[in-house]
Amino acid sequence: MATLYTRTFNFKDSLSDAEVLAAWKFSMEEVLPAIQKVSGVRAVKFYSGAGALRADITALIEMDDAAAYERLLLDGQVRKLLGRLYGYWDLKTAGQSFRREVTPELIRALSSTG
Numbered sequence: 371m372a373t374l375y376t377r378t379f380n381f382k383d384s385l386s387d388a389e390v391l392a393a394w395k396f397s398m399e400e401v402l403p404a405i406q407k408v409s410g411v412r413a414v415k416f417y418s419g420a421g422a423l424r425a426d427i428t429a430l431i432e433m434d435d436a437a438a439y440e441r442l443l444l445d446g447q448v449r450k451l452l453g454r455l456y457g458y459w460d461l462k463t464a465g466q467s468f469r470r471e472v473t474p475e476l477i478r479a480l481s482s483t484g
Contacts, residue, residue, distance in 0.1 A: 372412075372471035373436045379464040380425040390424055393458040401455055404447045405431060410438030436468060 381390050397416065405414045412432040419426030433439060442448055470476070 371435055371473070371476065373433045373438070374469040374471070375431040375433065375439055376467045376469070377429040377431075377464065378466070379427055379429075379459045379461075380421070381427070381458055382460045385424075385458065389458070393455075394423060396451075396454065396458075401448075401451050404445070404451055405442060408438065408442045408445050408448065410434040410441060436470075439468070 381393060385393065402414050402416075405411055410433050412434060413430075414432075415430045417428045417430065419428075421427075431439075431442070
């Protein structure tokens, strides 16, 4: 069942403009391609709200199913990037969620009428 993983975060206030730029380059040039290579990952996108690309940021990962998230965390290439990536983030304000796609099959499975 298609699953959407959403990660929201702000960059640390202590980062300079140059460090924020480095964080974005790292995210787009190294992290995003590594995640895209994981089996079951359909798409990876970053979105920014207000904050001059410093705050109100959302990373969306569309996956074939929730198991792709586990594969992502176990992937050697991705794992070696996560520590650096998290080092840029204000983890006190970060959040995450999973959403499953609502399909006719899901509705039938949850329905008592079959």
